Amino acid sequence: MLSLSLKKNYHNFSLNVAFSVRPYSYNLLLGPSGAGKSLILKLIAGFEKPDVGFIQLEEKDITALPPERREIVYLPQNLGLFPHLRVKESLIYPFKAKGQKVDRKYLENIVEEFGLKPFLNRFPAQLSGGERQRVALARCLMAKPKICLLDEPLSALDFHLKMRLIVFLKQLKEKFSLTVIHVTHDPLEAIKLAEHLFIIEAGKLSFAGNINQLFQNPPTGFASDIAKQLVGLKQSLNHLLSNLLPKNG
Amino acid sequence: MVLRKISIGVAFLGGLFIVVPIFHIFVTLTSKELLLTLKDREVWHSLFVSFYGAAWATVLGCVLGIPFAYFLSRCEFKAKRLLESIVNLPVVIPHVAVGIALLSLFNERTSLGRFFQILHISFTDTIYGVILAMSFVSISFVISSALIGFNNVDPHLEMVSRSLGASAAYTFWHITFPLALPAILRGAVLAFARGLSEVGALLILAYYPKTAPILMYERFEEYGLKAARPVTALVIFVSLCVFVPLLHFSKRYVKS
Numbered sequence: 213m214l215s216l217s218l219k220k221n222y223h224n225f226s227l228n229v230a231f232s233v234r235p236y237s238y239n240l241l242l243g244p245s246g247a248g249k250s251l252i253l254k255l256i257a258g259f260e261k262p263d264v265g266f267i268q269l270e271e272k273d274i275t276a277l278p279p280e281r282r283e284i285v286y287l288p289q290n291l292g293l294f295p296h297l298r299v300k301e302s303l304i305y306p307f308k309a310k311g312q313k314v315d316r317k318y319l320e321n322i323v324e325e326f327g328l329k330p331f332l333n334r335f336p337a338q339l340s341g342g343e344r345q346r347v348a349l350a351r352c353l354m355a356k357p358k359i360c361l362l363d364e365p366l367s368a369l370d371f372h373l374k375m376r377l378i379v380f381l382k383q384l385k386e387k388f389s390l391t392v393i394h395v396t397h398d399p400l401e402a403i404k405l406a407e408h409l410f411i412i413e414a415g416k417l418s419f420a421g422n423i424n425q426l427f428q429n430p431p432t433g434f435a436s437d438i439a440k441q442l443v444g445l446k447q448s449l450n451h452l453l454s455n456l457l458p459k460n461g
Numbered sequence: 462m463v464l465r466k467i468s469i470g471v472a473f474l475g476g477l478f479i480v481v482p483i484f485h486i487f488v489t490l491t492s493k494e495l496l497l498t499l500k501d502r503e504v505w506h507s508l509f510v511s512f513y514g515a516a517w518a519t520v521l522g523c524v525l526g527i528p529f530a531y532f533l534s535r536c537e538f539k540a541k542r543l544l545e546s547i548v549n550l551p552v553v554i555p556h557v558a559v560g561i562a563l564l565s566l567f568n569e570r571t572s573l574g575r576f577f578q579i580l581h582i583s584f585t586d587t588i589y590g591v592i593l594a595m596s597f598v599s600i601s602f603v604i605s606s607a608l609i610g611f612n613n614v615d616p617h618l619e620m621v622s623r624s625l626g627a628s629a630a631y632t633f634w635h636i637t638f639p640l641a642l643p644a645i646l647r648g649a650v651l652a653f654a655r656g657l658s659e660v661g662a663l664l665i666l667a668y669y670p671k672t673a674p675i676l677m678y679e680r681f682e683e684y685g686l687k688a689a690r691p692v693t694a695l696v697i698f699v700s701l702c703v704f705v706p707l708l709h710f711s712k713r714y715v716k717s
Contacts, residue, residue, distance in 0.1 A: 254620075257620065258624075259623070278623070279620070279623035279624050280626050280627055280628055284624060285624045285625060287621070288617040288621065290615070290617060292615070292617040292618050292621035295640065305627075306625040308635075309622065309625055309626045309628075309631050309632075351625070352625075354625075355625045355626055357624075361624075
């Protein structure tokens with residue numbers, strides 16, 4: 213369980229949020245640009261310090277811990293692949309960084325799961341967009357984290373690739389029992405992925421709950437707009453799927 | 462089309478402007494002059510002092526300049542812009558003035574000079590003075606290049622590294638430094654070249670041991686142009702042999 217209460221003030225923006233995340237759940241932080249979503253991730257990861265507040269992971273206060281001791285991995289929007297390291301070197305990086313012996317069996321398992329065998333000796337610049345996503349996610353799992361923080365990981369992808377990766381992310385979450393906090397401004401990702409949804413608006417939490425709760429009790433303000441978008445999107449998707457699927461009674 | 466022809470013409474003139482003076486030195490040199498210069502021990506000694514001094518000056522510049530550039534790149538503070546401007550001061554100050562400033566600070570009568578004398582280090586007319594003067598005039602190249610190198614490293618890479626379990630030091634040595642290294646190397650090569658060509662500050666602070674440019678200047682002053690030419694040709698030849706591969710290597714490293 214991750215619990216947090218965070219306040220952070222800048223001269224033109226202030227963040228004030230408090231929420232909890234259940235273990236092994238897929239959580240989406242949804243909100244417009246500049247709402248403070250990415251800042252929340254950076255606070256959880258330890259790259260920013262809150263002015264006031266705490267972050268508890270499994271009942272342990274990690275607010276003052278440096279990022280490397282939090283067991284929380286962070287995946288930025290541009291994936292942060294190390295351009296000078298081959299895929300294999302990137303995958304074993306978490307072990308080397310912690311001074312641990314590489315767990316070969318786990319490495320082989322991850323390589324197999326993500327289908328990375330043909331790319332192990334390539335540099336990131338030699339990979340396609342989808343391959344880069346897979347390598348970045350695989351590297352996250354190699355660190356055996358308690359929580360994965362994904363900052364708009366699908367935003368640069370085309371629709372087809374995005375849908376494939378959404379399915380892949382769902383499978384990963386189940387297979388590796390991951391706790392994920394995923395930041396996005398795309399309602400489609402919310403519909404397809406979110407078990408729990410947090411809507412952030414101007415540095416404040418305006419909704420927390422699951423998608424059905426959002427549909428049943430739409431809140432006011434920006435969250436209400438999001439709810440309407442989600443309802444519309446869900447109806448469109450259902451319509452699309454009902455036309456595509458064979459009608460065999 | 463006309464613009465293209467003009468630019469080719471101007472580029473050709475620019476190339477000639479650089480190549481002709483260097484080429485001219487070699488074609489006016491007689492084999493007898495060259496042979497005499499090759500046998501001149503003072504010339505070889507001055508070349509050794511130049512390269513030895515410039516190499517140590519580059520090392521000193523890197524040891525001081527790289528952490529300084531990293532600090533400038535990663536820290537935000539009020540006087541940052543001022544400090545970034547100060548970095549370029551050694552390039553814009555006349556080098557004779559640099560020599561006078563260094564001599565004023567490090568001569569044996571100042572407390573700093575006396576402190577170094579306890580360590581048996583004197584800067585006037587010694588190799589230490591040569592290294593000090595060369596370091597001062599060339600450190601800006603290391604800092605500026607390293608600053609560009611560090612600024613070009615995406616901070617997200619460092620964040621990812623830290624979140625994967627790497628300490629700040631591990632992240633610096635395995636992510637930040639390797640990615641900034643091409644720019645740092647290029648700065649080091651330029652600093653080495655700058656140190657090698659220094660005259661003004663050395664005339665004031667450390668005339669002895671004579672570096673190659675000082676020897677050229679001395680021969681020109683005492684015996685005239687004809688006497689200075691063979692030494693100059695040899696120095697240019699050795700410099701080309703050293704710097705063409707160095708610059709080629711650093712460019713290839715940047716591309717890879």
